[in-house]
Every structure is written in structure tokens, then in C-alpha cells.
Amino acid sequence: MGNFVALFLIIIITIPVEVPMLLAAVRRTLCLLGGLLLLSAPVVIAQDITKTLRLPQMSAIPTLDPGLAQDSSSIEVIEQLFLGLTDYDPKTYEVIPELATKWSASADSRTYTFEMRKDVFWSDGVPVTAHDIEYAIRRNINPETASPYAYVLYILEGAEAINKGESKDFNSLGVRAVDDYTVEFRLTQPAGFFPAMAGLWTYRPLPRRSIEAFGTAWTEPEHILTNGSYRLATWEKGNQLILKRNPDYKDSVTQQPAQIEEVNYYIIPESSTGLAMFENGELDIIGGTFLSIPVAEIDRVRKEYADRYSAQPDLCTYYLGVNNEREPTNNPLVRKALSAAIDRKTLVERITKGGEEPATTFTRPPIFGSVDPKEGIGIGYDPEQARRWLAEAGYPDGEGFPTITYMHNTSENHAKIAQAVQAMLRRNLGVNIRIENQEWKVYLKSTTQPDAPHLFRFGWCADYPDANNWLMEVFHPTKSTNRIRWQNSEYAQLTEKAMGSTDPSERIQLYRRAEQILNEEEAAIIPLYFYASKYLVNPRLKDWYHMALGGQQIRYWRLMGRP
């Protein structure tokens, strides 16, 4: 026995001495092992870390073709490579000029004319002209291109018929290069939001010579022609993408090229790996569009990296879709009761915990046409009123209320929110809900069926900053997917009228009324909260800000020193 104690003591005493030696031994072994691996190591070009911004992306970047892009990671890179006619102010999300210098609308607001900058060039030195925009739109609307986002061009005259294959008359298409630096769009109807739309990637100029010469391979680094603040240097698909600063680029605001010389995007599928890399100084940003911070780690990183952590508002709304055709949620009183029984403030403070804001309307402020939360439109948390509404619907204290289904796509976060809502509804209304989850693609299918669950979660994010993109394109009874299976003719008329109106103050009033019907009078959906992006940013990155729409404006950021 005494021997063991002695041995134990010796071990304890020698640990401080032994551990470093042991570690050194392990290290030598690892280096030896590494030496073996060296035989096959690829040549790695040493990069100057002080001039290189390192960003993660969760999955392979699907495409760099502005005409084919529809996902946020493609759009992120396209934003660095290709200019649009217009861009957005990062604070107000108002439309500002980019490739265009100014624009004007005809009296009936059905013809828009954009004057373009004359000092923007493709990477082969050829000027970017109105003809490149005309070509891009003709090419993207062609059904053979099979562009998934072609429908944002449908507002142009003749576009829909061509894309549907009903017409081959490309001359009837509502886009025309008036001269080298003036482009004109003819619309099917007046659209006050058109300048916001004209900055979308599907409207950006494309290099005809490159596309015609190389087909789908035109986006390869050796063939691609770009005109943005960065140029494509390397693209190892699914591994990394490297951009180099375009020295010829002159920003419309600063009159200067981008500040950071090189931008590397690494594909990192696991967010916990990304976080470890950030903590180890191998990444400059994690969060937002650059791989989300694992939810389980938010509490820790918020404390540990208080100087690097921030929550930034995002132009997205988390809401519960309601199946407006199924018993018992086809009764507006039931829907209103459910909406009033959910305590959104507790939800964002205790469950999501990342700087989200409670929502009672759909269009995310400050987007044009959204309602200021202070106006109190929509149904807030009011358990008393909720019980009254449920009693009026014929279910006093929840008696006789059938168990309804709440479905979410499989994810830990959505599950937590579902459980919180379940608890709130049980406590405040005495009703039971059954939670189910499905894998994303299956879920997308299930929620478009007539027997879709009573409640199902979705998040909607702005494509362009106008309420048309929300109220019209998501819930219009016939002109949208309308997953909520909701028919309301007044709502339909309001959104159609607002789409065609050119009077901003009238449009605001129309959208305000539409929000009121959707969220308050009919409670056809139950908005829960407005999103926030949680970020960790290395302090060496200066002038950084979060752009909630259409790719980050890396051209204005600066790097100072080492990570």
C-alpha cells in the first residue's frame, strides 16, 4: 500500500516536469509522422496573411454566373466580381447608384432609363456598356439558359412569354441599349420598386464573348471576364476560392479600388470547426453569411470575446405559416388566439438569445413598405384576449380543441422554438400541439400539400428591399406559392395596387393595410421574430459592417496587421 502512495506522490511531483517532456515527445512523433506525409504534400504558395482576408463558407459555391445564381453563397462572391446598375445603402437599404449614374422613369412609370458610368471595364480592358446588359437579359430569359431566377425579369415586356417558350421574338423584350451607355427598360406595369430590382444579379451585365466561346465553362478562372472590385484568381470547387483586388476598379463612392488585396473563401462544412479556426486566428470572420456560430457556443463566445461579438439585424422574418383551410385553423378566431398566446419577447430573450427582435408584422423594417413596430399593428402577447378569442371560437379553456400539428424542418434551433411555443399554448390556452419535423426538401413538399400541417415555420429574407418582395410574392392568393392556402380578395387588391403605384406615400399606406389584414384581422400567419446575424470579427478587420442584402461590400473594409 505504502508503495502505491509513494508512486502516486512521485507522479504528482514530477507532472509539471514530465508533462512538457511528454508533450515534446508527442510533438516529435507527430513531426515524424508529418515528415512521412510531406512526400505527398502539394506546393503551398505562401500567402501574406496581413493582406489576406479569410472567410468561411458552409458549402461549395454553386455558381459564379450572375444569370444562374439563386443562393446566398454564390451571390456573395458575385457581388465582389460583378457590378449592378444599382446597389443598396447599408444603413437605410435605400437604392443608390452603382454602375448607373442616374435613372429616370417615364410619366406612366412604365419605362425606366438608366445612364451608365463610362469608366468601368471588363477584366480584358473592354468597356462595360449598355449592350452587355441587353445581352445579359436576353440570355437569362432564354428558356434554354434555364435560369432559376428568370422570373425576376418577368416585369419586363415580353419576358414571360419568351421564358415560357410561347414567343421567340427577342426584339419584343423590354430591354434596349439606347446608346453605349444608356439602357432602357419597358415594364408590363408601373413598378415603383424597379430601381431596387435592377441591381439584382439577374440584371447584371455579362460578357457575351466569353459565354459564347466557352459555354458553361466561362466562369472558370482562365475564361471569366468580370468588372467588379475583385477578380477571380483561383476556384477549387468545394475547397477554396481566391479573389484578388481589381486595380482598375474605381468605386462610385470613394473613387478608389478595394482596400484589401486578397480575399480567400474556404469551404468549412462544420460550424464548430469554423469557430475553432476563428479562435485559432485562422479565420477573420465567422457568423452571418460566413458560416453561423454554433448556437450552443453563443453564450460562451459572447462572454469570452465581448470585444469581437456582435448581433446585426438581418432582413429576414421568422414566422409560423398557418394552414388556413384545415380545421380548426380555418377559423380566424382560432388563429388570432394562437397568435396572441405566444410570448415573442420571452422567445427571443430566452430561446434564440442572439439579438432577434419580436415581430408582429411580416415585412422586416426598415424595408420600404414595412410597418414600424411602434405602430402596434399585428397581434402582440395578450393571454387574456387569446382565451377570449378561443372561447368565441367555441373552445372555452381549450375544451374540445383537437390536437393540432406544428411542423418544422429538422434543426435543433427550430425544435427549441417549437417546444417553447408548445409550452406557451398549453399554458395560456390549454391546447395541445404535436411537434413533428422533416428533412428540408421533404418539408418543402409537405407544406405545399392541402393536408399541410396546421402550423409550420418558415423564414423569409428580402431579395430586394421592397414590401412587394414580401406581401405580394409570398402570400398573394394566386401570384405566389401561398403555402398558407389563404384567399383574401382585399389583400390581393391591395398588394396589386401597391405594386403598380408610383406614389411612395400611397404605397406605404397600401402595404400598411395589407399587413393589418394579414397579421391582425385574419392572423393568416403568426410572425415570431426578426432575424439577427451573430458575428465574431477579428479586431484587425476595420470598417467592417454587415450588409443584410445581396453580398458583403468587402471593397470598403480594411485589414490592419496580423490576426
Add this chain to the structure above:
Amino acid sequence: MLNFLVRRLGSGALSLLVIAALVFLLLKALPGGPFDTEKSLPPEIMRNIEAYYGLDRPLWEQFVRYVGNALQGDLGVSYSQRDLPVIDLIAQRLPISLELGLYAILLGLLIGLPLGVLAAAYHNRLPDYVATLLAILGTSIPNLALAPMLILFFGLFLKWLPIARWTTWDSKVLPTLALGLGIAAVISRLTRSSMLQVIQEDFIRTARAKGLSEVSVLGQHALRNALLPVLTIMGPILAYLLTGTLVVEEIFAIPGLGSYFITSISNRDYPVVMGIYLLYGFLIILMNTLVDILYAWADPRIRLE
């Protein structure tokens, strides 16, 4: 031998065809399509896209076309990366997965074989217990857990090695360990038990009686005979590697096939999933055939008929 190979080739080709048909049907049976998004695409746009990829044709025609093209080495183009042919995708990513798998197997053999021999040689003594303990640890910690622990310790805590990605030699150490240690454990257990069995045999007693050194007895006579079961398990180890790489590649952000496989299933990227399945099937058939041939080499009593 030739006869054997021809028969194997025939049955292998048939297996691949069956795999292709099954995977094809299962993929089509999965709800949700490759181009479904939250904002459902207008039907005419969906039609354009489906026509672009030939998805508007009847199922049997799609399958026949697929097999016909596959026989000519064309596995189609990825749906989620439109300009990327599946064959290129495999050509870019397979070598990385193979490299990782090779290192892991080498590490497994390098650690597992000596450890197993040592354990057998010191049967029921301290080295045996230590080896057993290590093996139990190795088999019971899944690489799903081992990988983050390695990252935490060698990456974040000691800062000796990069956390992830597959670039310089030092970035390859942790993934190799994460994948190889489990293999080492399995190999060491198997080597130990089969060595113990062989050591009891008469020819070992004869060898010892002739006065051969213990090293020569164990190393030359016992080990070669004990290797047979180890060879047998190389087939299953390959299967383990294929699934193991999924996790390890995902965690270490290695651009191999495994990590892409998972993504492509959730994206319903039919051509990529089909291509990778066929490749995995092909590799497993190939490896099993190789193992059978190695059998004959290791044990002269086995003849390939």
C-alpha cells in the same frame, strides 16, 4: 486464377447495375426534388430547368440514358454546381479521400500490428494489459468524438497543428490520427488473438525446439500465419473508411468525396449521389477481390478457383 477473375468481373458488373437501379429508384422515391426552394419556382421555370437536365423524360428513359452515358464514362453534371461534371468532381475529390484513407490504414497497421504482437508475446502481462486498454479506448471512441478532441488539444490548446483543411503536411496529421487510431485498435486486437492461436500450434513449438530466437519465431513464423484474419478484416475496414471519411472529412473541412456525399444527398443532386454510390460499390468489389487474391498469397493452402 484467370477463371476466378473473369467470374468476379461478371458478378461485379451485375452488382453495379443492380446498385445503380436501386439507388436511382430510391432517389426518385425521396420526396423533394433538386430544384425545390422555399419560394417555389414558377412552373414554367421548373420546366425549363427539368428540360435542361432531361428530367422531363420518362423514368426508364432517364435510367437507360444514364447507364448508356455511364458506360462511356459520362456520369452527368452536378445539379448544384451546374458547370461541374460528376466525373471531374470524382477526379478532384477521390484522390484526397484515398490519400486520407491510405494514411489511416498505414497508421493503423504501423500501430496495430506491433501492438498486437507485443500483447501476444507478453500474454497476460503488463504490455498486454496496456495494449488491451489502448485498443478498448480506440474502438470505443468514435471518430465523431475523437476528431473534436484532437482539434481541441493539438489545435486550440497546444497550437501545434492547424485546426482544419487539407493543405500542408501538418494539416494532415489530425485527420489521419482521427481516422487511423480506430483502425489500429481493431488491427491490434485481431493480431493479438490470432497470434495467440498460432503460438499454440505444433510448428511454433518445433521452431522453438530448433533453437530459433523468439524474434524470429514470432516475426517470421507466427506473424505470417496470424495475418490471415487481419487480411480478412481489410475488406470491412475499407467499408469503415468509406463511412469514417464522411465524418472526418466533414469535421476537418477536407474536400474529399465523403463530405460532399452528405451534402449532395440533402441537395438531391441525383447525378452526384449516383456517381459516388457506383464508385463506392466498385471500390468495395475491387477490394474484396484483392483480399481474396492476397489470401492465396498468404496461405498456400488456398487456391483461387
